[in-house]
Structures are given as C-alpha cells and as structure tokens.
Amino acid sequence: MAEHTIKAFDEEIDRLRGLIAEMGGRAEAAIENAMLALQRQDKVLAADVVEGDKRIDAIEAEVEKLVIQVIALRAPMANDLRDVIAALKIVSVVERIGDYAKNIAKRVPLIATNTRILEPISLLPSMGQVAGEMVHDALNAFAARDADLALAVVERDTVVDDFYNSVFRTLVTFMVENPKTISECAHLLFIAKNIERIGDHATNVAEMVYYAATGQTLPERERGADMQPED
Amino acid sequence: MAEHTIKAFDEEIDRLRGLIAEMGGRAEAAIENAMLALQRQDKVLAADVVEGDKRIDAIEAEVEKLVIQVIALRAPMANDLRDVIAALKIVSVVERIGDYAKNIAKRVPLIATNTRILEPISLLPSMGQVAGEMVHDALNAFAARDADLALAVVERDTVVDDFYNSVFRTLVTFMVENPKTISECAHLLFIAKNIERIGDHATNVAEMVYYAATGQTLPERERGADMQPED
Numbered sequence: 001m002a003e004h005t006i007k008a009f010d011e012e013i014d015r016l017r018g019l020i021a022e023m024g025g026r027a028e029a030a031i032e033n034a035m036l037a038l039q040r041q042d043k044v045l046a047a048d049v050v051e052g053d054k055r056i057d058a059i060e061a062e063v064e065k066l067v068i069q070v071i072a073l074r075a076p077m078a079n080d081l082r083d084v085i086a087a088l089k090i091v092s093v094v095e096r097i098g099d100y101a102k103n104i105a106k107r108v109p110l111i112a113t114n115t116r117i118l119e120p121i122s123l124l125p126s127m128g129q130v131a132g133e134m135v136h137d138a139l140n141a142f143a144a145r146d147a148d149l150a151l152a153v154v155e156r157d158t159v160v161d162d163f164y165n166s167v168f169r170t171l172v173t174f175m176v177e178n179p180k181t182i183s184e185c186a187h188l189l190f191i192a193k194n195i196e197r198i199g200d201h202a203t204n205v206a207e208m209v210y211y212a213a214t215g216q217t218l219p220e221r222e223r224g225a226d227m228q229p230e231d
Numbered sequence: 232m233a234e235h236t237i238k239a240f241d242e243e244i245d246r247l248r249g250l251i252a253e254m255g256g257r258a259e260a261a262i263e264n265a266m267l268a269l270q271r272q273d274k275v276l277a278a279d280v281v282e283g284d285k286r287i288d289a290i291e292a293e294v295e296k297l298v299i300q301v302i303a304l305r306a307p308m309a310n311d312l313r314d315v316i317a318a319l320k321i322v323s324v325v326e327r328i329g330d331y332a333k334n335i336a337k338r339v340p341l342i343a344t345n346t347r348i349l350e351p352i353s354l355l356p357s358m359g360q361v362a363g364e365m366v367h368d369a370l371n372a373f374a375a376r377d378a379d380l381a382l383a384v385v386e387r388d389t390v391v392d393d394f395y396n397s398v399f400r401t402l403v404t405f406m407v408e409n410p411k412t413i414s415e416c417a418h419l420l421f422i423a424k425n426i427e428r429i430g431d432h433a434t435n436v437a438e439m440v441y442y443a444a445t446g447q448t449l450p451e452r453e454r455g456a457d458m459q460p461e462d
Binding site: 067068075082088092172179180183190 | 306316410
C-alpha cells in the first residue's frame, strides 16, 4: 500500500477498534443493569436495557459498513484482511451478548413481585457478575491482543457452567417445594441459561483473540453447561 | 475484472453457494433427527446429531476460508463484495441453527423415560416441523434469490412464537400438577425455546435474502416470543 493509504487504513482500523470498545462497554453495562433490574424488580431500568440494545445493534451495522468500505477501498493483504474479518465476527458475538442481556431485562416484568421468589432470585447476581467480568476481560484482551488474559477468560468459563448447574438444581428443587412459583422460576431458569450463554460467548471472543495473538487454537473442549448433564 | 478472473470468481461463488446448501441440508436433517430422537427416546440417534454438528462447524470454517480467499484474490467490487459478506453472515446463522438442534439432542439422554412425560413431549414435534420448514424455505429463498418465499418465511415466524407461548403455558401447568416431572419438563421448556430460536434464525436468513433481492428492509418488527409476555 502507498504511505497515505497505510495511514488511512490505520485510521480506519482505529475507528473499528473504537466502535468495538464502545459496543463492548454497552454490552457490559446492559448485563449489569439487567441483573440490577431483576434484583430490585425495577421495570423502568429493565425497559432502559431493552431500549439501549438498539444502539448496540446500530454499532454492529456501522462496523459492517466500515468493514466493507475498508476492504473495498484498501484491498488489505492476507493478515490485515483476516483482522478485519475477525472484527466482523467479534461484533456479531458482542451483539448476541447484548441480546442475552436484553432477554434477561424483558423477563423482569414477567416475574411477579412475590417475596417467596426473592430467595431463588438471589442466586443469580453473582453468576451475572462473573459472566460480566468475562465479557470485560475478553474485550480488554482483544484491545491489547493479550493472549494470557484471553486464556484466563477461557479457563473461567467452567465457573459459570458450574454456577449454572447448581442454579438449575436449586431452582428445580425450589419449584417442587413451591409449585405456586413454577411460572416465575421457569423465567429464572431461562435467565440463568442466558447468563451461562453470555459466559460461552465471552469465551468465544477470548478464543478468537488467543488464536489471533498466538496462531494456535486452544485444545478442543466441550463448551457450555449443555454439554454436561445438568441434573 | 479480466474475463478469466470473472470465470474463476463465478466458480468460487458457485462453490460458496454449494457449501451453504450442504450446510443447510445438514442443519435441517439435524432438526428432524433431534425431534425424532426426543419422541423415540433414542439416545443413539441423539448422539449422531451431536456428532454430526462437527461437520456443520467444519463447513462454516471452510466457507470463511473461501470468503477470505475470494476477497484477497479477486478484490470483488461493491455489490459482489456485499454478496460475499452476506454469505459469511448466513453461514454463521446456519451454524447457530445447527447448535440449537445439537442442544436439543443433548437433552434427550437427560430426560428419563417415564410414561408420564410422554404427554408434554407430544407438544413439540409439530413445533419442530414448522421451524424445520422455515429453515428449508429460507435457504431455498437464498439459493433462488426469491423475495416472495423469503417474505413467507418471515410471516410464518409468528406461528412458531404462538406455538412456543402455548407450549410454555401448557408445560408450566403440567409441572404444577405433576411436580415429580419438573426436572424433565424444565428440559422440555429449553427444547421449546431452542425450536423457537431456530424459527427466529430462519427469519433472520429470510430477512437478509429479502434485503439482498429487493434492496428494501422489512418494517421493523419485534422478533421472538421473548418479546411478548409468555404467560
């Protein structure tokens, strides 16, 4: 590439990275707020999370447009092209993480305020926190091309999976003992599953970062709590 | 592009379309077999579906490689480039559809054979069939660039959503009345949710096809049964 083209390309890559960082920050905030809305039964905050997801989707569309523009105008070579395509994959994963947070928020108004349901709800925030931290670290690993941090995210996925399996068992037991809460607990089961999937997707991002930084794929591993019998 | 480049490009696009068709066929078969395995409590068939998902993932990786190669070697112009990037997006959706079928299959061995559970299981195959047909039609619409067929898929998504809402209510009622089946019914709830998501993803493919064929986006609509209160 000519020098001015390289400069323009670098600027576009910086813009791409900036958009991904903004998208990641919004997805993290969406997870935190969705969990807070659930704990406090705050329907207004839940509605904010749902509304805020539109901005996350819009950033994804902007990244796609920018990627097509960069490829069309700069015709990047193999390595740069792979980086640009990787950006496209990462934003699609972050968009899904945003969707999971939105889905959690959407269930908040479906869960009737009932003091009996507070006990099973209390299982979820710490699980949500671990998953949110994984998203945070996976995106930091991407920004810094930090293979060690990426690896640490991948290793933490079993924590979320173990959490999920334990929540699943506890919720089923609670439902058996409190049949009147079954409908609400079913929503909590889905929320737990959404958090578990957020952990999986943070792991996917971390695996892409690890591969990009080291050229090596991590050993094949079974992903997600769905892989193990949950009960 | 020079004439021989155009010919090579067309051949690569044909290969891309062939891979997507194969991937779609495998995803459809995975949905059918997962539902069959559930109905028959056939753990061997369920294990086949789980194993077969690896081939779907491998085709996705092949498509990605081919797309990067096509872009790097042929430097396609705006419209062609958009088509190639669309192929990348469609395979990532089909890969997710395959994952949902795999997740359904993985739950089969977790559902204890129990004649009492046969009643709620019987709700699911027709829902699975509608979702499977949507996947089939969405991929046919893609192969034929058929906007009308794509639109018909999008319109059918409400059928799957209504199915899901009805299954959710029926399962919750069944759990209240048969607390001993709660653990199995929780797996059925997740299976119903997976089918509903398959319908959503077939709809996403159909929307992309509609946009590529007409240049128009469909009116913004709320997607997924998660958008409506389910109970």
